Amino acid sequence: MKTLAKIVLLGALAAAGPAVAHHPFAAEFDANAPLRLTGKVSRVQWSNPHVTIQLAVADPGGQTREWSVEAASPNTMQKKGWQSDSLKAGQEITVQGYRAKAQPLVAAARVIVLSDGKSMSASDDEDGGPQN
Secondary structure: OHHHHHHHHHHHHHHHHHHHHOOOHHHHEEEEEEEEEEEEEEEEEEOOOOEEEEEEEEOOOOOEEEEEEEOOOHHHHHHOOOOOOOOOOOOEEEEEEEEEOOOOOEEEEEEEEOOOOOEEEOOOOOOOOOOO
């Protein structure tokens, strides 16, 4: 009986792992702190749980700051029309999103405007955050 209980417990923990890895918008980002960042893509990482974009943004003093911008999951991004090569290093984009609560150079993307003016959703529609 102890072996069965251990198997059930291990199965429950394994199933809970992905749920723990994902967080609701409000846990990390501030819906009252919208921002707009324009900069050059340094790197894009297509991996779960979110696509992450490193964005070099010039601050008002002219100093470049490296922002980490969190978008939706790779699967959600593909459903919205994104491909893993849609963003390339050196490409200028504008991100409309929200600041992280505790990390100064982290944001959640809701909309990304490409250099050709095309606007695309990058939000996780099920994270409880503001929708575009």
